[in-house]
Amino acid sequence: MAGDHISQEQADEFAIGSLEPALERAVALHLADCSACRDIVRDSERLAATFALTSPHRKPPSQLKQRVFLATGIRRPSPLRRAFGYGKAVAGVAAVFVAVAAFTGMVWMRSEMTDLRNDDERLQRKIDEALSQEVEIAALTRKLEDQEKEAARLAEAATGDQGLIVALLSNETRIADVVPAEEDSSSIGRLIWDGEQKRVWFVASDLPQRPAGETYQIWVNSGGKYYSLGTFAADADGFARYQTVVPEGITTYDTAIVTIERVGGSPTREGPTVFLVYDLSRLTD
């Protein structure tokens, strides 16, 4: 040492460890008490430490880390490694769970698909049943409607019959005989005119059914003018029953005829006359 302190050369030699052991111990003793020399030596040590950076790169064995951590008392390598380790464990367990879940899922899916198929079949059967029931209901509904119509018709007929009976019992009612225009016809009929109820009935038998496009139309003559009472048809038995109301503007009639007109009727009489009315009351008179 130069005097009481360490030279730069000695500091460098101390830093790279080239001093003889006796001198090295003497320097160390001095450094313990001399902060100025410590700064010099530290500077040299920093420079010497850079040598280590030039060492050829060597990869330590992987188990060294475990050794170091065990030696330090750190049981677990590190949170990161722990996390990694746990991550691997968790990943492994997760993989098993995923595999089991996938298998279970497949079984479940297969079971679900079977159930769905069964449900679908059951649903389809119910739909078919519902459709069948709907058809039955529709048929019943139509049948009911027909029955209702028939009931309405019968009710109307009953009402008409009731009205007709009332008309026949009334002194204000005129009953006229309807006779065929041709002598060889066996058809007979009556025209009932109820001025009080303002209703008119026409009934006939042995009427031939008109061909397609033709119909019977009944007219009344009042004051020299014919008023249409409407059209009617005979049924398969040759029976005809027609009911209507007294036309507005007239209270009585002079005569009545039945003509053959086109379907739907004519506004004025055009066809041939097949029946004519003899007012029985008048004849009586």
Next chain:
Amino acid sequence: MHAIAARDEHAFAVLYDRYIDLVYSASFRVLADAGLAEDTSQDVFVRLWRRPETFIAERGRFLSWLMSVTRNRAVDELRARGRRRKREGGPLGEPDEAAEPLFSTDPIDPQGSAELHEDQLAVRNALSALPGEQRMALELAYFGGLTQQEIAARLHEPLGTVKTRIRLGMQKLRRSLDTRG
């Protein structure tokens, strides 16, 4: 280091991962023995964990301190092995024949930080600028753990020559690295 002083295991793990290659490489460079290099590296990090207060940030960079600790621990082991060989009748303090050259041309550890790469490159460049005999003297002292007299004996050079080579080599390195900042 503050975190390690606070017994932060995570910080220790990060420090280990960052510097273990350097510590192990330097240890191996000195000892030329994988098992001893492992033991030395373990000792360095255990000491770091148990006595983090031995590093004082105001006195210098952590990397320099760590490399000094590593080198000193490795040289202690090397000298202890020499003493054992001496007792057992083996070669006296001869550097390991398998010792590698000081100036490595190996690729720099790709896992190191950018700052570390910069340091390594700077030192390599500075050392490569030294005359071969100066590099050799520094190598035998720093990595071989030899004293000046041992180096002189090894190189068959006068002690004064070895001292001069070491002194000049250190001066040139200091200038090269100082100018780097």
